[in-house]
Amino acid sequence: MTLSRRHLLSSLLAAPLAGLAAPAPGRFKVSLAEWSIHKAIQQGKLTNLDFPRIAKENNCEGLEFVNTLWGSPTAGYIARLKRRMADTGTKPVLIMVDDEGMMGHSDKAQRMKAVKNHHKWVDAAAEVGCHSIRTNMYPEKQPTTPAEIEAFLGYCAESFTALCGYAKTAGINIIIENHGGISSNPDVVLSLMKKVSLPNFGTLPDFGNFPTEIDRYAAVTKLMTYAKGASFKCHFDGPNNTEEVYDIPKMLKVVEASKYSGYIGIEFEGSKLDELEGIKLGRKALLDYGV
Numbered sequence: 001m002t003l004s005r006r007h008l009l010s011s012l013l014a015a016p017l018a019g020l021a022a023p024a025p026g027r028f029k030v031s032l033a034e035w036s037i038h039k040a041i042q043q044g045k046l047t048n049l050d051f052p053r054i055a056k057e058n059n060c061e062g063l064e065f066v067n068t069l070w071g072s073p074t075a076g077y078i079a080r081l082k083r084r085m086a087d088t089g090t091k092p093v094l095i096m097v098d099d100e101g102m103m104g105h106s107d108k109a110q111r112m113k114a115v116k117n118h119h120k121w122v123d124a125a126a127e128v129g130c131h132s133i134r135t136n137m138y139p140e141k142q143p144t145t146p147a148e149i150e151a152f153l154g155y156c157a158e159s160f161t162a163l164c165g166y167a168k169t170a171g172i173n174i175i176i177e178n179h180g181g182i183s184s185n186p187d188v189v190l191s192l193m194k195k196v197s198l199p200n201f202g203t204l205p206d207f208g209n210f211p212t213e214i215d216r217y218a219a220v221t222k223l224m225t226y227a228k229g230a231s232f233k234c235h236f237d238g239p240n241n242t243e244e245v246y247d248i249p250k251m252l253k254v255v256e257a258s259k260y261s262g263y264i265g266i267e268f269e270g271s272k273l274d275e276l277e278g279i280k281l282g283r284k285a286l287l288d289y290g291v
Contacts (some may be wrong), residue, residue, distance in 0.1 A: 022290025023256050030286055031055075031062025031093045033231065033267035034069055037275050041069050049084055056088040058279050062263045064229075065095040065130070073124045082128060093263050094132040094175070094204075094229060097121045103159040104139040104152050104182075111159040115166075122167045132173035132228055134204050135163070137183045137192060149188060157195040164198045175228050177204040178219070184210050186219040193226045202226045207251050208233030208269070216246055217254055224258035234282045235270035241281060252289050264291060 032055040040046040046054065048070045055063055063085065071077050085092060100121070101114025118135060125133050137160075143152040164174050176192065178184045189203060205223035207230075210216045224230070238244035255264065264286065268278035 027261045028291045029062060029263050030060050030291060031064050031263040031265040032058060032060035032279065033064040033265045034066040036266060036268040036279050038066065038069060040275055049081060052084045052088040052090040055090050058283050060266065060283065061091055062093040063090050064093050064265045067095055067097045067121055068099055073120065078124065078127050092128045092130040094130050094134055095121055095125050096134040098136065102138045102140055103135060104137050104156045106140065106155060111155055115159050115163045118163055119166055122170050122172050125172050126170035132175045134175050134177050136179050137176055139182065142181050152182065153191055153195055156192050160196050160201060164196065164201050168200055173200045173202060173228050175202045175204045177206050177231065178209045178223065180209060186222040190222055202228035204229040204231055206231040206233050208245055217250060220251065220254050224255060224260055227258065227260045229262065230255050230260065230264045231267050232264050232282060233267045233269060234278065236278055236281050237270050237272050241273060248285050249289060
């Protein structure tokens with residue numbers, strides 16, 4: 001074999017590997033979003049206390065809890081949950097908080113009540129050892145005009161500033177997920193980040209929660225600026241259990257190109273596969289990328 005042919009062959013063999021260069025070692029860790037097993041929990045097959053074991057069995061170190069899947073967050077219940085984490089060597093990351101009121105409600109009394117409703121989850125997150133709670137910037141009616149959006153941002157800025165103030169004393173971050181409606185508009189979320197402008201306020205970019213007209217790669221790029229987490233939403237509903245909502249390696253490169261380091265949370269939400277099968281495919285996708 002001549003030198004030129006040998007060089008050409010080695011280049012061809014190296015090219016695919018170069019395209020799959022792994023992120024810097026230790027930069028990212030893997031967590032599991034509890035919503036990935038919400039059907040099993042709601043059907044009574046599993047409970048929140050089983051969640052650490054399920055994460056451990058699927059090679060996920062971190063736990064992203066969902067408040068609506070908990071038992072009553074009493075002191076004894078939290079103590080049992082902490083023992084389960086200690087026994088499995090898993091680590092709490094965040095609690096996703098739903099059904100606690102509208103932080104963007106136009107009525108001040110309603111949104112301040114929502115702020116207070118979140119206090120118990122800030123306390124629970126601190127007790128368990130999480131760094132954040134994920135909240136929603138929901139209004140009672142979706143704003144559409146520039147004036148309506150600006151008013152809505154003012155409501156949200158007031159309520160989230162208040163909640164961040166409470167959370168600061170507990171060492172907890174308040175983070176916003178693109179979670180449907182106006183919250184899936186990255187420019188609106190960024191505007192809120194700038195209005196509140198507090199160190200314990202940030203984003204949880206979800207790779208899947210965007211309407212079709214939005215470029216999700218560009219949107220996640222924007223949201224990663226304030227990221228304190230990253231939600232790897234996956235479905236695997238395509239042919240041969242492929243992901244057809246977006247290109248997984250391309251999206252992971254968006255995360256890698258940001259300044260973020262920390263947990264990437266697998267959140268399986270497919271309709272074809274069993275939940276545990278979907279989690280395993282999600283974990284494999286991250287392993288294939290080097291995470």
